[in-house]
Amino acid sequence: MTTEQPTPEAKPAAAAPPASRPKNGGGRDWVRILVIWAVLSIAADVVWIKLVGPHVPPGRMSNMAVGAAFDFNILIVMALPVLIGVWVYMIYAIFAWRASKGGPDPVAGKSSRGNGRIESTWIVLTTVIVLFLAGFGTYELIQPGGSGGGQGPSPLWTPTGKSPLQVQVIGQQWKWTYRYPSFGGFETNQLVVPVNTSIAFHVTSLDVIHSFWAYQLGVKADANPSADNVAFTTPLQTGYFVVRCDELCGLWHGSMFNEGQVVSKTSFQTWATRTEAMLAQNTKYLPPFAYSYVPDANGADGGYYPDAKDPYSPVETYGAPAPAGGG
Numbered sequence: 294m295t296t297e298q299p300t301p302e303a304k305p306a307a308a309a310p311p312a313s314r315p316k317n318g319g320g321r322d323w324v325r326i327l328v329i330w331a332v333l334s335i336a337a338d339v340v341w342i343k344l345v346g347p348h349v350p351p352g353r354m355s356n357m358a359v360g361a362a363f364d365f366n367i368l369i370v371m372a373l374p375v376l377i378g379v380w381v382y383m384i385y386a387i388f389a390w391r392a393s394k395g396g397p398d399p400v401a402g403k404s405s406r407g408n409g410r411i412e413s414t415w416i417v418l419t420t421v422i423v424l425f426l427a428g429f430g431t432y433e434l435i436q437p438g439g440s441g442g443g444q445g446p447s448p449l450w451t452p453t454g455k456s457p458l459q460v461q462v463i464g465q466q467w468k469w470t471y472r473y474p475s476f477g478g479f480e481t482n483q484l485v486v487p488v489n490t491s492i493a494f495h496v497t498s499l500d501v502i503h504s505f506w507a508y509q510l511g512v513k514a515d516a517n518p519s520a521d522n523v524a525f526t527t528p529l530q531t532g533y534f535v536v537r538c539d540e541l542c543g544l545w546h547g548s549m550f551n552e553g554q555v556v557s558k559t560s561f562q563t564w565a566t567r568t569e570a571m572l573a574q575n576t577k578y579l580p581p582f583a584y585s586y587v588p589d590a591n592g593a594d595g596g597y598y599p600d601a602k603d604p605y606s607p608v609e610t611y612g613a614p615a616p617a618g619g620g
Contacts, residue, residue, distance in 0.1 A: 322389060330381045334374035341369055350508075354534060354555065357511030357526040364433050371422060443496060443514025446521040446584070457493035457525065460486065461584065464496070464503030464516035467545040469536055476569040478582035483568075484536060484553035487561035488528045496522040497585045504540035507553060513539060521584035528555040 346366045351358040435450045444450065461472040463480070472480045484507075486492050496505045496514040503516035505524075509532075514524040531554075538549035556564065569576075580586060 322385070326381055326385050329385070330374070330378050333377050333381065337373045337377060338370050341373065342366070351511050352509055354509040354530045354532065355511055355526045355528045358509060359511075359529070360433055361511045364430070367429065368426070371426070375419075375422070442512075443522040443524045446523065448523050448525075452491045452525055452527075455491040457491040458486065459493050459495060460484070461582075462494050462496045462505045462514075462516065463499060463586075464505065464538065464542075464549075465499040466501065466543050467538070467549040469505070469538075469549070469551055472582060473565060473569075474582050476565045477573070477576055478579065479569050479572040479576045480579055481568060481572065482551065484551070485561060485564050486528055486553065486555055487558040488531050488555050490558065490561075491525065491527050494524045494526070495584050496524060499586060501542050502540050503538045503542050503549070506537045506539040507534055508537065509534035510553075515540065519585045519587060531555045531557060 346362075346369075349362040349365050351361060353359050353362070459474050461474065462484075463470045463472065468482065469484070470480050470482050471484045472478055494505065494507075494512060494514065496516045497520060498516040498518045500518060502518070504513065505516050506513045507526075510526050510528065512524050512526050514522045516522065534553050534555065536551050536553050538546055540546075542549065
């Protein structure tokens with residue numbers, strides 16, 4: 294009789310070694326990211342400069358417009374590499390470091406705790422970019438001799454070595470008028486300026502707050518009652534430009550616009566001289582030229598000023614009509 298030998302207990306199979314966890318941001322990964330980022334950034338900047346940059350508004354009709362377009366292009370050329378860098382990193386992380394189903398976590402261990410050099414580089418680089426743009430923006434605001442955005446009655450930065458042509462811009466509900474102190478102070482609803490001449494716009498209002506926006510000239514300045522807001526520009530091309538109000542000023546704000554024109558110096562002199570003579574009779578009834586006016590200067594006092602006592606015209610009663618009975 295044979296005795297059945299016990300079957301030796303089967304040894305459990307040795308566990309497979311855990312799959313190696315890929316390192317987050319290994320050396321080869323960062324080389325790939327940098328190469329992709331550099332190629333895309335250069336391509337994007339070249340495309341912008343060659344195809345888009347020349348068409349950036351407000352155009353090239355004045356030195357302020359050229360400066361505004363140039364500043365915008367610089368900002369975009371510097372911003373595109375930053376934007377592309379963020380996108381490249383995110384997309385690369387999604388495809389290269391994603392977790393596979395049932396697989397190991399691709400981000401673990403020391404490599405997931407951060408990288409001091411990368412963090413420091415990012416902080417230093419973005420700080421340098423911001424400080425550079427702050428200095429660049431300040432310089433561009435000062436040169437080429439004044440700002441197109443209005444600098445108040447006493448501008449810190451004015452055109453050097455030039456004597457600007459003074460043009461007063463008067464906002465009122467709901468139209469623009471313009472006075473030329475160099476030509477007897479006549480007032481007209483036509484805005485005409487000479488090319489290649491420094492212009493000082495003195496922007497004010499007779500009633501509420503408006504905003505003088507000569508779009509193609511790159512000029513935008515608030516028109517405040519009893520205030521003189523100065524903006525400079527030098528037209529470089531002849532042609533027409535649009536003037537709009539860019540501050541909500543009442544019911545017909547959307548209709549408060551007209552058209553200006555840049556002409557040759559000879560044509561401007563002829564127009565200004567002819568207009569001064571043609572409007573001489575009207576000009577003598579205007580209030581004396583000043584860089585701001587009280588609201589009743591055009592008879593729009595609404596009763597806030599003494600009735601029928603405005604000294605500006607001997608033939609027209611300004612202000613609200615006097616109440617019956619003299620009360």
